[in-house]
Each structure stands twice: as C-alpha cells, then as structure tokens.
Amino acid sequence: MIDLYYWPTPNGHKITMFLEEAGLPYTIVPVNIGKGEQFNPDFLKIAPNNRMPAIVDHEPQGGGTMSLFESGAILLYLAEKTGRFLPKEMCGRYxxxxxxxxxxxxxxxMLGQNHHFSQYAPVKIDYAIKRYVNETNRLYGVLDRRLADREFLAGADYTIADMASYPWIVPWEKQGQNLDDHPNLKRWFHAIAERPGTKAAYAHAPRINPDFGKTMSEDAKKIMFGQTATSGRA
Structure with missing residues (x-):
C-alpha cells in the first residue's frame, strides 16, 4: 500500500495518473496547501521542502518503508517499482x-510563473506576464515539434514523461495559449485526456478539494506565496 500526500495541482495529478494507470493500491492523504498543512511537522519529515506530492511506500523492495518527495523522483521510483511506463533498454530509458x-x-x-503573474500576483506586471506567456508559448512549440512524428514524447509508448507534462497543459487557456496553434500537441493532449487512468486521477480533485477550480482566497495566497525560511515554524 502507498500513502500519497496530495492536493489537486499539476504535480499532484502526475502521481495519481501513474497510480491509476498501474493499478497500484494507494490511499490519499490530503495536504491542503491553502491552509498551510504542508508545514505540519509530520509531513515535513517526509517532504522537507514543504511541498507535495510525497509518498510513503509500505511495501518497497527489500522491506520496511520508503518515503519520497519530488514528483519526478516519485514517478521514476514508481516506474522502477512496477516495471512500467519506463523502457528497460538504455536508449528508450534515457x-x-x-x-x-x-x-x-x-x-x-515556467508555466508555474505564468500562473502566478497572470492569475495570483496582487499587482499585474505587464513585463512579467508577457515574459512567461511567451516562454510558455515557446515550450508548447517544443512539445508540438517533438510530437510531429511520434505518438508520445518518448516514442510509440505512453511513459512517465507524458504523465509529467500533461497536467501542466490542462490549464492552457489560463496560460494565454491556443491548442489549435499546436496541432500535434493538441492531438497528444486529447489522447491522454481520454485515457481511463487520466479520468480516474482527475476525478479525485473535486472530492479532495470542494473548492477546486474556484478563485484562491487572499489568506491562501498569503500562505502560498509569502513563504520564507521561517514559514511554518512554531
């Protein structure tokens, strides 16, 4: 059994996408980042960077328990644990x-900065908004070109690279982008959206956070965007 410390954000969705695709049993432990639960001392023992997602695997290879933070590291760990969604041969793996x-x-x-300056910053800074909207567009272009001659990012097979990238494209309209400008990316995006594992992963969002999709409160913004080295200390 895996305990997943989760909140419905792009990084959180990555892990539920893998777990649903792989059929691994897991329990969600909500970490309400808008209320500061990421500073709970017990959570910090698992995720010292006070960020979710994090996992505790109660059945790792070799016994005992395994705790892990950072979504990329978690995806890699789960891929190696299950032998799925990461090619075994060297070239495909890399x-x-x-x-x-x-x-x-x-x-x-980069897309996180786009979200911040476009949606959450108390002062709208035109330079910052343009900077990150443009960089988002550049990165969309990188994806579009990559997907011109292959079904998924690493080739013919769906992998952890696709799971990592997809959730960041979901809010494309809020990022000031148009998927019609990137037809290869659009095809890939809709193919992943229709996967049963993706649908099951995203179904957790409104259940875990009834305010999912609503405007963030001012108190939540202060917690999320006002952190320093002393944040969360008693």
Missing part, C-alpha cells in the same frame, strides 16, 4: 528521462 527532466526543469517552473 529518451524518456530527458523529457521527464525537461518538464521538471523547464515546463513546470
């Missing part, structure tokens, strides 16, 4: 990992 790391180092951080 084809997948390069796109997983591309998402972790580029797509997620």
């Amino acid at each position: 084809e997948t990992l390069q796109w997983l790391f591309w998402q972790m180092g580029g797509l997620g951080p």
Whole structure:
C-alpha cells in the first residue's frame, strides 16, 4: 500500500495518473496547501521542502518503508517499482528521462510563473506576464515539434514523461495559449485526456478539494506565496 500526500495541482495529478494507470493500491492523504498543512511537522519529515506530492511506500523492495518527495523522483521510483511506463533498454530509458527532466526543469517552473503573474500576483506586471506567456508559448512549440512524428514524447509508448507534462497543459487557456496553434500537441493532449487512468486521477480533485477550480482566497495566497525560511515554524 502507498500513502500519497496530495492536493489537486499539476504535480499532484502526475502521481495519481501513474497510480491509476498501474493499478497500484494507494490511499490519499490530503495536504491542503491553502491552509498551510504542508508545514505540519509530520509531513515535513517526509517532504522537507514543504511541498507535495510525497509518498510513503509500505511495501518497497527489500522491506520496511520508503518515503519520497519530488514528483519526478516519485514517478521514476514508481516506474522502477512496477516495471512500467519506463523502457528497460538504455536508449528508450534515457529518451524518456530527458523529457521527464525537461518538464521538471523547464515546463513546470515556467508555466508555474505564468500562473502566478497572470492569475495570483496582487499587482499585474505587464513585463512579467508577457515574459512567461511567451516562454510558455515557446515550450508548447517544443512539445508540438517533438510530437510531429511520434505518438508520445518518448516514442510509440505512453511513459512517465507524458504523465509529467500533461497536467501542466490542462490549464492552457489560463496560460494565454491556443491548442489549435499546436496541432500535434493538441492531438497528444486529447489522447491522454481520454485515457481511463487520466479520468480516474482527475476525478479525485473535486472530492479532495470542494473548492477546486474556484478563485484562491487572499489568506491562501498569503500562505502560498509569502513563504520564507521561517514559514511554518512554531
């Protein structure tokens, strides 16, 4: 059994997508990041960066328990645990990992900044909004070109690279993008959206967070965007 510390964000969805696709038994432990639950001392023992998702695997190889934070590391761990969604041969494996790391180092951080300055920042800074909307567009273009001659990011098979990237494309309209401008990306996006594992993963969102999709409260913004080295300390 796996305990998944989760809140319905792009990084949280990555892990539920894998778990649903693989059919692994898991229990969701909600971490309401808008109420500061990521600073709970028990959670910080698992995720010292005070970010979700995180997992505790009660049946790891070799026995005992295994706790892990960082969504990319969790996807890699689960792929190796199950032997699924990551090619075993070297070239295919690294084809997948390069796109997983591309998402972790580029797509997620840049689109996250797009979300922040476009939707959450108390002052609308035109330069910042344009900077990150344009960078989002560039990254969409990278994906579109990559998908021009292959079904998924690493080739013919669905992998953890696709699971990592898909949730960041879901709010494409809020990011100031148009999927019609990227036909290969649009085809890939809709193919993943129709997978039963994707639908099951996203069905958790309104159940775990009844306010999912609603405007973030000012108190939540202060917790989310006002963190320093002393945040969460008693």
